[in-house]
Amino acid sequence: MIRVLIADDEDMIRTALAALLRLEPDIDVIAECRDGAEAVEVATRLTPDVCLFDVEMPGMDGVDAAAVLRRTVATRIVAVTRHARPGVLRRALAAGVHGFMPKSRRAQDVAEVIRQVAGGRRYIDPEVAADALADERSPLTDRELDVLRAGAGGETIAQIASTLHLSPGTVRNHVSSILGKLHLRTRQQAAIEARERGWI
């Protein structure tokens, strides 16, 4: 019997998956969690065979939770996400997940992936893997991504400078460099672009 913990902040999808998995004869859903922190706490206590983590969760997200669990609990982790961008996959793999599948897959496939991962194998959705291999890395430097992140909410240059402890001029230089590399006109477009590509 494969003992599974499910973490997803959206009740409808989490309860639906849990109900479906409970129909499988060899799978037992032993816990449902709403965010990464709760998942880490419960997984530490119950040591499930497989953790099924949604990547997008408030507070500590699924990848963060995977990174923590990886070093403390002998459990295998499947990351599921709505935004299956190459950047997300790379981040998940760096955190040590054993399975990765987008929510564009059918619910019926989840049980099979869980079995694979529980059996010691890895599973990466082939579509996403191909995208990740074809896709070039972000042309932006780490610091430029910091600037983009700090300004993603429509913040002012002055606010970005203050949160990053930089001079406004430096921030403007980073922004200018970003826009040049991305062939865009405004910070906001750059932030949208970066978000869509999974860079931030």
Added chain:
Amino acid sequence: MIRVLIADDEDMIRTALAALLRLEPDIDVIAECRDGAEAVEVATRLTPDVCLFDVEMPGMDGVDAAAVLRRTVATRIVAVTRHARPGVLRRALAAGVHGFMPKSRRAQDVAEVIRQVAGGRRYIDPEVAADALADERSPLTDRELDVLRAGAGGETIAQIASTLHLSPGTVRNHVSSILGKLHLRTRQQAAIEARERGWI
């Protein structure tokens, strides 16, 4: 037997809900669709008793599809959404939906809502209804919302002016008025705010 059509662009949630509903003895899932246009086409052909529409779908969304079907096919419509903002509920009700529930509800509740709606009753999630009644309307005029929409992608004032066939000065005036009403500093923050409140 209640004949149901499900439309949701995310395969995992759609197939999961379909599988669960098929377990119900009195519900028959007769079709699954990926977007609003497909849903309208199929519903017109099959005339299901109840349509379960996700609001967020590419192209024609669930509310648009409901508005079209409402006038052409004798079917009842349940709207489901991740973003259960008052604005979304109002828009859905204006389109003539019979049921409205957020995805923060459990999957098990969906069957019950479908039964209610199939039985001629209406169903509005009480939490969302309470929010909608408590929430005041947008303080922005229609034209100001147009400006916000046109600039939501980080567009330039000049681009907004061009898409709305206005002078740049007029656009700036609208923006200034918006920022004043919302106590914000930049267009982008206003766009984010408006999106979160379901105004655009």
Added chain:
DNA sequence: CTACGGCCATGACAGATGTCATGGCCTCGC
């Protein structure tokens, strides 16, 4: 060592953006 590139900063400049005052046009409610 040297060259290169990332990172930080400054200063000057052009152009974009937001504020304000003002005025015309139109519709709606009184």
Added chain:
DNA sequence: GCGAGGCCATGACATCTGTCATGGCCGTAG
């Protein structure tokens, strides 16, 4: 009719933003 308010526009102004040139500091690859 008259006032209020939405809508459009202009012009002037202050500020913000993005560009560019320049230079210093640091770590790494050659």
